[in-house]
Amino acid sequence: MRLIHNYMWQAVKNWYPAVLTFAVLIVVWELCVWFLEIQRWLLPPPTIIFQELIDSIGLLTRHAGITVLEIIMGFAVSLMIGVALASGIVWSRAMERSVYPIIIASQTIPIFTLAPLLIIWVGTDIMSKVIVVVLFTFFPLVVSLVTGLRSVDSESVDMFRTLGATNAQIFRKLMIPTALPNFFAGMKVAAVVSVIGAVIGEWVGASGGLGWLMKLSGPQFQTARVFAAIVVLSVVAITLFALIVAIEKWSLRKYPSPLNQAKNLGE
Amino acid sequence: MSSSSQKLVLDNGVTSLDDGALLTVSGVGFDYESIPVLDNVDLSVNRGEFVALVGPSGCGKSTLLNLISGLLPPSTGSISANGIVDSPGRLGNVSYMQQRDLLLPWRTISENCQLGLELRNISADTSKARVQELAKSFGLSDVLEYMPSQLSGGMRQRAALMRTVLPDNHVLLLDEPFGALDAITRNVLQKWLLSVLTRTDKAVMLVTHDVEEAIMLADRVLIMASDPGRIVAEVDVRLAGSNIESSFTSPAFVELRKNILALLERRGVSS
Numbered sequence: 001m002r003l004i005h006n007y008m009w010q011a012v013k014n015w016y017p018a019v020l021t022f023a024v025l026i027v028v029w030e031l032c033v034w035f036l037e038i039q040r041w042l043l044p045p046p047t048i049i050f051q052e053l054i055d056s057i058g059l060l061t062r063h064a065g066i067t068v069l070e071i072i073m074g075f076a077v078s079l080m081i082g083v084a085l086a087s088g089i090v091w092s093r094a095m096e097r098s099v100y101p102i103i104i105a106s107q108t109i110p111i112f113t114l115a116p117l118l119i120i121w122v123g124t125d126i127m128s129k130v131i132v133v134v135l136f137t138f139f140p141l142v143v144s145l146v147t148g149l150r151s152v153d154s155e156s157v158d159m160f161r162t163l164g165a166t167n168a169q170i171f172r173k174l175m176i177p178t179a180l181p182n183f184f185a186g187m188k189v190a191a192v193v194s195v196i197g198a199v200i201g202e203w204v205g206a207s208g209g210l211g212w213l214m215k216l217s218g219p220q221f222q223t224a225r226v227f228a229a230i231v232v233l234s235v236v237a238i239t240l241f242a243l244i245v246a247i248e249k250w251s252l253r254k255y256p257s258p259l260n261q262a263k264n265l266g267e
Numbered sequence: 268m269s270s271s272s273q274k275l276v277l278d279n280g281v282t283s284l285d286d287g288a289l290l291t292v293s294g295v296g297f298d299y300e301s302i303p304v305l306d307n308v309d310l311s312v313n314r315g316e317f318v319a320l321v322g323p324s325g326c327g328k329s330t331l332l333n334l335i336s337g338l339l340p341p342s343t344g345s346i347s348a349n350g351i352v353d354s355p356g357r358l359g360n361v362s363y364m365q366q367r368d369l370l371l372p373w374r375t376i377s378e379n380c381q382l383g384l385e386l387r388n389i390s391a392d393t394s395k396a397r398v399q400e401l402a403k404s405f406g407l408s409d410v411l412e413y414m415p416s417q418l419s420g421g422m423r424q425r426a427a428l429m430r431t432v433l434p435d436n437h438v439l440l441l442d443e444p445f446g447a448l449d450a451i452t453r454n455v456l457q458k459w460l461l462s463v464l465t466r467t468d469k470a471v472m473l474v475t476h477d478v479e480e481a482i483m484l485a486d487r488v489l490i491m492a493s494d495p496g497r498i499v500a501e502v503d504v505r506l507a508g509s510n511i512e513s514s515f516t517s518p519a520f521v522e523l524r525k526n527i528l529a530l531l532e533r534r535g536v537s538s
Binding site: 155156158159160161162163164165166169173174177252254255256 | 333336337338358359360361362363365367369371372373374375382383385386387414415416430434
């Protein structure tokens with residue numbers, strides 16, 4: 001009980017400056033709109049956006065569902081490609097020299113410009129959005145995994161070898177656990193950009209999703225709806241991020257943290 | 268022959284079965300990028316014998332252990348450990364403790380020590396039981412469920428040694444196991460190591476640059492010189508009726524220490 005209380009207190013202490021700042025910004029926004037008499041279609045006040053959020057909650061959740069599905073599918077495909085590519089790059093010198101430079105160079109291409117091409121090639125169904133999400137997310141995953149797998153020191157590999165370990169055992173019991181912290185750092189970046197990827201994909205060509213809804217609502221001056229969609233997108237992104245942080249915390253629960261190191265036994 | 272050792276008393280008459288060398292290194296040379304690191308190294312360690320290898324930094328002591336363990340193949344000559352001549356074949360059959368403890372931070376002490384058995388696909392229950400049994404003499408019984416980051420350097424080093432010896436190979440290599448510890452902890456652990464290894468039928472080879480440690484722990488001291496690394500002298504350091512507590516200041520100990528230091532120094536200047 002006390003532990004939970006401490007944890008919550010810690011959370012409040014950690015978050016209240018950000019929450020407070022955010023609340024102040026919202027109030028200032030609201031007051032500005034009222035006192036400066038800004039047109040609603042130009043900049044709706046937070047209260048109107050909140051009203052829109054409640055009124056169109058059915059519409060918003062339906063389209064959010066489409067976007068979330070694109071994100072999850074894209075993320076899953078990206079994870080498979082990322083793990084395979086990173087393992088190959090770390091394992092084979094040939095792949096490292098042939099594939100890795102191309103992967104890095106490919107990131108100089110603005111993915112936004114590829115989206116229209118994808119619509120031409122695979123059409124406006126969910127596939128094109130999944131591909132855009134993959135293009136956005138596989139890079140942070142590959143780079144973080146390669147960095148993590150390479151951070152294994154050669155002495156530890158030697159230790160495993162003198163204990164008679166096979167290459168597969170070294171990979172499973174040494175390299176993967178060593179790479180995990182880096183891998184989760186990449187996962188968190190990928191989670192955030194996956195939302196951007198899905199929206200961009202929808203923007204260029206789609207028949208549903210929050211990005212599509214925003215693109216549709218803008219020209220109709222339903223500005224409050226655009227803002228409401230942005231709020232929902234933020235919630236999706238934050239939830240995804242929090243989910244990965246939770247998995248990370250669970251997976252790395254045995255790894256040393258500054259908290260664990262504090263209690264050091266004397267000889 | 269090794270039954271006469273003061274420090275390593277063999278149990279249940281192993282010597283009578285085989286008093287030949289468990290570890291033989293003959294004419295071994297090793298070149299790294301065509302630079303000779305080791306040249307024509309000959310040595311042998313018998314069952315139940317404790318041999319120390321002393322030499323200046325960078326003389327190839329660790330390289331020699333890497334060769335014996337099977338991590339590296341020798342450029343010339345041959346190595347036989349427990350009858351295994353093929354280099355990769357020795358991997359997993361020679362116990363080798365490196366300088367750093369290399370404990371995996373995400374595993375408990377018990378899980379770290381079980382690693383060698385786990386890699387041989389021995390069941391977790393069996394290996395855990397063996398760890399618990401051995402932990403008593405290693406003074407680690409109370410910390411088996413701790414994480415490595417919670418232990419002191421001396422305890423981590425003991426855990427690393429336990430991980431090394433659990434697979435129970437006949438040849439044990441120790442590369443400066445106490446090098447990174449403070450003088451007091453080192454002294455405690457040296458005495459403890461002697462007591463742990465008193466009843467062993469292993470062939471033990473210790474690499475160190477601490478002459479006192481070598482005299483205290485070993486039966487024989489091999490002295491190496493560098494550029495290229497080679498063995499230049501061998502000193503029998505078994506002290507008659509020695510007991511560790513008093514030996515540090517005994518005339519015989521002081522004399523041995525002086526001799527070995529003189530040998531090291533002469534080689535250091537000439538090379």
